[in-house]
Amino acid sequence: MNRVREKKRTANFGPTKKELPQNRRQLRGKAARKRKAERKQTAQARRLARAEAAQMRRQLRAEKKALHGQRRTERAPERKEACRNASGKRKLLRGLFRLALAGALICLIAFLTVVIRGGSFILDLQYDEEQIQSGLPEEKADCILILGAGLWGGKPSPILRERLDLGAELYRSGAAPKLLVTGDNGREDYNEVQAMEDYLAEEQGIPREDIVRDHAGFCTYDSMVRARDVFCAERVVIVTQKYHLFRACYIANAVGLEAVGADAGRSALSGREARELRECLARVKDFFWCIFRPNPRFLGDKIPIK
Numbered sequence: 001m002n003r004v005r006e007k008k009r010t011a012n013f014g015p016t017k018k019e020l021p022q023n024r025r026q027l028r029g030k031a032a033r034k035r036k037a038e039r040k041q042t043a044q045a046r047r048l049a050r051a052e053a054a055q056m057r058r059q060l061r062a063e064k065k066a067l068h069g070q071r072r073t074e075r076a077p078e079r080k081e082a083c084r085n086a087s088g089k090r091k092l093l094r095g096l097f098r099l100a101l102a103g104a105l106i107c108l109i110a111f112l113t114v115v116i117r118g119g120s121f122i123l124d125l126q127y128d129e130e131q132i133q134s135g136l137p138e139e140k141a142d143c144i145l146i147l148g149a150g151l152w153g154g155k156p157s158p159i160l161r162e163r164l165d166l167g168a169e170l171y172r173s174g175a176a177p178k179l180l181v182t183g184d185n186g187r188e189d190y191n192e193v194q195a196m197e198d199y200l201a202e203e204q205g206i207p208r209e210d211i212v213r214d215h216a217g218f219c220t221y222d223s224m225v226r227a228r229d230v231f232c233a234e235r236v237v238i239v240t241q242k243y244h245l246f247r248a249c250y251i252a253n254a255v256g257l258e259a260v261g262a263d264a265g266r267s268a269l270s271g272r273e274a275r276e277l278r279e280c281l282a283r284v285k286d287f288f289w290c291i292f293r294p295n296p297r298f299l300g301d302k303i304p305i306k
Contacts, residue, residue: 137260141176141235143305144262145227147248148183148192148217149240156199158269159241164196166264167239168204175237178210178305180227182217193217212305220244220282221289222296224251231305234258241265243276247283254290 146167149160156164164181171179179200183192193213200206212231217223227233235258238248245261252259 136170136173136175137235137237137258139235140174141237141258141260142233143178143180143212143227143231143236144170144176144239145180145182145223145233145236146196146239147220147223147244148181148196151190151192151195154195156195159264160196161199162241162266163239163264164199164204165266166262168200168206170237170239170262171206171210178212179206180212180214180231180233180236180305182214182223182226184218185215186218191215212303216296216298216300218297220248221251221286222298224248224255224257225296226299227252228255228257229302230300231303233305236260237262239264243279247279247286251286251290255293 144167146163149163150157151160152158167179167181170176181193181196181200183196185191185193193215197208197211197213200211201208214223214226214231216226227236236252238245238252238259239262240248242263242265245263249259249261
């Protein structure tokens with residue numbers, strides 16, 4: 001009876017619990033082997049596809065290269081001729097550009113030479129050299145105008161000291177009753193005219209009431225215009241070095257002042273070349289300023305010096 005029951009149960013419900021794990025392992029092994037075979041076939045197919053694609057690309061490149069080589073061979077004479085023509089055009093353009101550049105440079109140098117030398121020549125022709133260095137007017141001047149020349153450590157520079165010394169000598173000789181010192185006082189920490197006044201009063205013994213300060217003499221042109229319009233001067237003795245005298249007297253006469261010059265150059269000082277170069281450029285600038293007559297940077301109220 002027990003055997004019959006066991007057969008019925010097995011027939012109705014499949015393998016027993018002892019047989020079930022063994023069947024599962026067999027099924028899993030078959031599935032794994034199947035998947036592995038499929039993966040292997042897929043990888044092999046991909047390798048074959050990549051190899052075929054690479055072979056096709058190599059063939060296409062070879063065909064393209066052969067076609068390109070054939071075209072180049074066919075077009076070689078035309079290309080050579082075009083290259084020769086283009087090279088000739090480039091050389092011609094480079095030559096024309098260099099020629100134009102050289103011409104422009106020559107014209108610029110010639111223009112600057114004419115302007116600088118011409119302006120200097122015009123200024124030099126205005127005055128006789130002996131007359132411009134005398135410093136003594138035929139009639140007593142309204143003032144002796146001393147142009148600034150910079151400070152060294154808050155004290156007058158050697159060039160400025162020469163001007164101040166000569167101005168003091170002219171004052172004592174009776175050339176004019178007043179000294180007009182003009183210079184740059186554009187900053188609070190730089191007062192050129194105060195240093196000039198202190199030097200004249202302390203070193204030369206000039207009374208301070210006879211020294212008039214022009215704090216806005218930023219350039220020679222401004223100093224001359226302000227001497228006329230602010231200090232109401234008509235006749236002045238200009239004190240500076242010889243290289244500067246021609247331009248200073250030219251500007252003074254151009255703006256309506258009767259001016260004579262006094263050469264303060266007593267010794268050879270360093271920096272002569274730089275000063276002369278600056279003077280050449282300044283002559284050109286002031287030559288045109290005397291034509292167009294711009295206003296100075298500052299004017300202000302009138303302070304008659306007489």
